[in-house]
Amino acid sequence: MKVIAFGASTSSTSINKALATYTAGLVDGAEVKVLNISDYSVPMFSEDLEKEIGQAEGAQAFLRDLADADALVISYAEHNGHYPAAFKNLFDWATRIDREVFKNKPAVYLSTSPGPGGAQSVLAAAVGSAPFFAGNVKASLSVPNFYDVFDLEAGQVKDDAVNAQLKEAVAKLA
Template identity: 65%
Template sequence: MKVLAFAASNSKNSINKQLATYAANLVENAEVEILDINDYEMPIFSEDREKKLGQPEQAQAFYKKLGEADAIIISFAEHNGSYTAAYKNLFDWTSRIDMKVFQSKSMLMLATSPGPGGANSVLTTASGSAPYFAANVKASISIPSFYDNFDVETGKLTNPELIDKLITATTLL
């Protein structure tokens, strides 16, 4: 199985990228590819830009990567209760190629933040809207208080309850 994982964040030190990487590596017998959405940066989407640029190469490449995967893991950073501008822009451009952005792939949706909310607001939004874009969401998990529950040195969750929850979710992919 080929698992594609990424953080819906453009931070170079993204805790969500750390979480997505950890989760992807829990999937047994999987070939894992970790994306960095910085590699798909484009001008801010607008209909005027779309008329001028068409479908940018970066959006086409991202859509192709999604299509090549058997399963997708996304970990969402939360900016003011919503998606990061970087992810939303990439998603907007990609959805203009095909509204079925996620191409019926099995998905695990995650989110984390340093605080106790665990970016649950954006995760709820993402999980609720994903089926409209042909996502087969198998599970969604919010990891609260990232630095209290994740060992950055080892790159692993430390909270046994959250570890079990995440392992169970990865078996659904």
């Protein structure tokens, strides 16, 4: 199984990318490719610009990479209760090329934050909107208090309960 994982963030120290990477690695025998959202440069979306330049190359590349997957593990960063602007912009460009961005591939949606909220607002938005973009969410999980449950140096979850929940979630990708 080929799993594409990414954190919906452009931060070089993204805790959501760390969580997605770790979680994808829990898929037995999977070949995991971790995407970096910063690699998909797109200008700020507007219909006027779209008429001028057509389809943004960064969005085309993003869609090509997603097409290679058998399954997806996405961890959504939250900025003020919503998607980070850079991810939302890339997603907007991608949906103009192909509204069915996720192609009904089985997916695990995650979110995390340093605090007790675990980025639940953005996760709820992502899960709620998934059907409009051919998202096939098999499981979703918010992980609060990231730095208490994740060992950044080791790149792994250190909380047994969270680890069990993540393993249960990825088992649904098969």
